[in-house]
Amino acid sequence: MNRSGLDIEIERINSALSTSEWDFGATRQIASGRAFVLVSGAGEYALERANSSIEAPCVLWIPTGLGGRVRLNAGARGIMMSVADGVLGRVVPASLVAGSLREAIDRPLLGVRVEPNGARSLMKDFEDLQTENDGDLPGRREAIVSRLSLILIAFWRLGSAGAKLPQASPRVLVQGFMQQVELHAREHWTITAYANVLGITTDRLTTAIRRATGSSPLEIIHQRLLDDADALLEHSNLQVAEIADTLGFKDAGYFNRFFARAKGKPPGRFRKDVIEAKGMADISYSAWP
Structure with missing residues (x-):
């Protein structure tokens, strides 16, 4: 049962005794993108004018709107995923690589060979996505979108065949990082996660941020959390645990401990001091003629 409301279907492939076959049309309005990860066995595909055999370990990505057939021989093992076109449009991350990723998921990836460990790792990613999709945990929809985004990035990398990412200017990197911090500071992303979204190394991210701001990426993230904490302590009735x-x-x-280390006092003391300072200000204002 699909509880997430996202049109994603995942099917394990274990064709021990017979062949398995998938036929799909090219009508974009109803079609879905399809991904196959084959960890053992062999088969063939026929996609419009492209026909070829495939052999594990390999990956196929058949984008929305491309009709054809995939046939796997008895003994093949792997996993298949079908993703509706509307879902694909929502999972591409807002980042420097978004344009390249959108282009990549519109191109087929046909029987690209991968290392055995890479195929097993991808299969595990699919299985984790299925577990999330079938579950009922808080944040399920967001987790599904994140996992699917990572799978699509993996396919894009396979299709890029080692092509280097375009190098953004330091100014663009800083702007992109600041935008991502606004979106994800409360999710406590690692610096590596920010760098991955921006398509750069952690060293390059750290250098760009420090040169532009004088602070490290982690210091920027912590300051964003502290600013939010200040505002909530001063202007909300939430308890410290709720904040x-x-x-x-x-x-x-x-x-x-995080707050006290940065501010020199715990959040409860900070709130009390703010209230007392406001009270003193009100008294002094009332004494004005």
Whole structure:
């Protein structure tokens, strides 16, 4: 049962005794993109004018709108995923590589050979996606979108055959990083995750941010969380534990230590001081003629 509301279907392939076959039309309005990861066995595909045999370990990506057939021999093992066109349009991350990724998922990836460990790793990614899709955990939809995005990035990399990413200017990198921090600071992403979204190494990200701001990426992220904490402590009625949860801290004690280390006082003391300072200001204002 698909609980997420996203039109994604995943099917394990274990053709022990007979062949398996998938036929799909080219009508874009109803079609889906299809991915196959084959960890063992062999087969063939026929896609419009392209016909060829395939042998594991390999990957196929057949984009929306491309009609044809995939046939796997008895003994083949792997996994297949079908993703509706509308879902694909929503999972491409807003980043420097978005344009390249959109172009990549519109191109077929036909029987590209991968290392055995790479095929097994991709199959595990599909299985994890299926588990999330069939489950009922909080944040399920967001987790599915994130996992699917990573799978599509893996396919894009395979199709790029080692092509280098376009090098963005430091100014663009800084702007992109700041935008991602606004979106994901409360999710407590690692610096590596930010670098991956921007399509650069962590070293390059750190250098660009430090040169532009004088701070490290981690310091920028922490300051964003502290600014949000200040605002919530001053302007909301949330308890400290509730603020910690709102800001993505799994443990209120860790939030207290994080805040006190930066501010020199715990959040409860900070809030009390703010209230007292406001009271003193009100008294002084009322004494004005």
